[in-house]
Amino acid sequence: MRSTEDLIKRFNSGDRTALSRIITLVENREDGYSDILDCIFPKTGKAYRIGVTGPPGAGKSTLVSSLVQTQRSKQMKVGVIAVDPTSPFTGGALLGDRIRMQDIGCDPGVFVRSMATRGSVGGLAEAAGDVADVMDAFGYDVVITETVGVGQCELDIAQTCYTTVVVIVPESGDSVQAMKAGLMEIADIIVINKSDREGADKIAMETLAMMELRGRRPGAGDGPGEDGAGETCDEVWHLPVVKTIASRGTGIPELYEAIEKHREFLVRSGLLERHRKSNVEATIRGIVESELHKKVWSSGSLEKLEGLVKEVLEGRKTPRQASGEILSTIGGV
């Protein structure tokens, strides 16, 4: 039997099988996963984290695939996490797309991992962040997380990324929908993909106008800005709108440049540092909350809960009294 120590040793020596095994452990929250995360944590903090999100059908995976090829040409090692259920990475799309993915999948400088959206959505965002940590610790220079932009999960994942790219297509209404879903607020770069279609220029202008109207604050979308009271940033990030045709590689060098410019902006302004701090804080908070959760819902409290629900339904206790009894079982709290 291979021990955890052996697994980590192989991981540290660059064994991709060990990487894959650890990601599985972490994704499925198997026994000991948090010890492993804790153990490899000191090696994290080097990878640049990019989030790519947008509505289904915007061509996110093709875009990511092209972007990865550009990054590879600059000798960057890239990890990709696909949390998008409509993504060809996760097997949901056309054969042509899947073959294109394989182009990058065979390159040893690239590691692609898809994550199922099963189970709790909140948990998924956390797990995706942990998987990004694993890829980071393994030595990837860049970790790209692709999500389909329909809910809270995407916003949570975007929070852990340094640069968030929101991809839309020229179809009417797409940008409005993206706005409503809160995507525009988290965008650092907007991509109008499939920009050979009618309406691309119009949507690019509309998007810029919308952003102007909303009066983006400096560094908005660059992390939990509100709490950084002590840090000021005079420089403003002017949200770029990049037009691409990902399937032909058109506009991809421009997207690559926009990401690099945003990275430099974050470094210069101190926002990258703030980002890393808030990621670490979220990690600590997450462990605290999950430990508390485990503690309170283990032992006899779950059986106790059943009886308490009955008493509340019969009007013999209020929910607060019932909660008090559960809290009292764990002593100190």
Next chain:
Amino acid sequence: MRSTEDLIKRFNSGDRTALSRIITLVENREDGYSDILDCIFPKTGKAYRIGVTGPPGAGKSTLVSSLVQTQRSKQMKVGVIAVDPTSPFTGGALLGDRIRMQDIGCDPGVFVRSMATRGSVGGLAEAAGDVADVMDAFGYDVVITETVGVGQCELDIAQTCYTTVVVIVPESGDSVQAMKAGLMEIADIIVINKSDREGADKIAMETLAMMELRGRRPGAGDGPGEDGAGETCDEVWHLPVVKTIASRGTGIPELYEAIEKHREFLVRSGLLERHRKSNVEATIRGIVESELHKKVWSSGSLEKLEGLVKEVLEGRKTPRQASGEILSTIGGV
């Protein structure tokens, strides 16, 4: 100064101003809100809870407005909670719609309350459930919660409703989008609104076919069915598809009937009882978790966190060690 006791006394005597005040207290999580909820809890459990959700522009509010008028004609008292940012209830739509809302707004047997989608989405679902409890305790026979179907929040809210109505329009792709967003899985009744538009019959058939393909389990969408191991239900709910033109009242009596039939089905099959149990359980769990959260992040632990984040960033501690120090501050856990 009016005390909480006075407020509750007025609430219990049917004072709508007190109802409104308590809803505000609960929505904003003002001091003492949970005591009030606990105090009025024994009066809850009588209102039938209906969720109405669907993509923006599906005409949900007009539908709710018409449905309420039908329910009023049957002498039902109705509370409406609008959590939809695109809803005319919340002030986002055309004047015509808003006037229509006012028709029901002036009726003393109806109470309409809109809730902002500000702040945490998870918290919003919880707050909406609490507001439904308040309306229930006040004596409304029915509480309808209208949400725009784009994310986890809607799924969470639907979980607390007995009958969930998913509204789509004949526009192509709408049902596919609704499916992707997980809406179809929570639907007990599907409404094709604006069914005078082209494609209504086609989408109705497609929707039925999709549902057949997915092989809905008995009682699916009727609550957290997986845990009811001890209860069996031989009866199957055949998901009805109702075609409406809400702006003209067409199909609304049929929708009313479908809801009543679903209610009878839930009562007969014991699923309504199971639903109520799981709502109470969720309430107790919610209080426990929020008390724990308050406990662990109060006192000195937040200041402590800042120092710990620094130590982790400098590689002097792992996140788990940092978490351990925070957990140790609250003793017993």
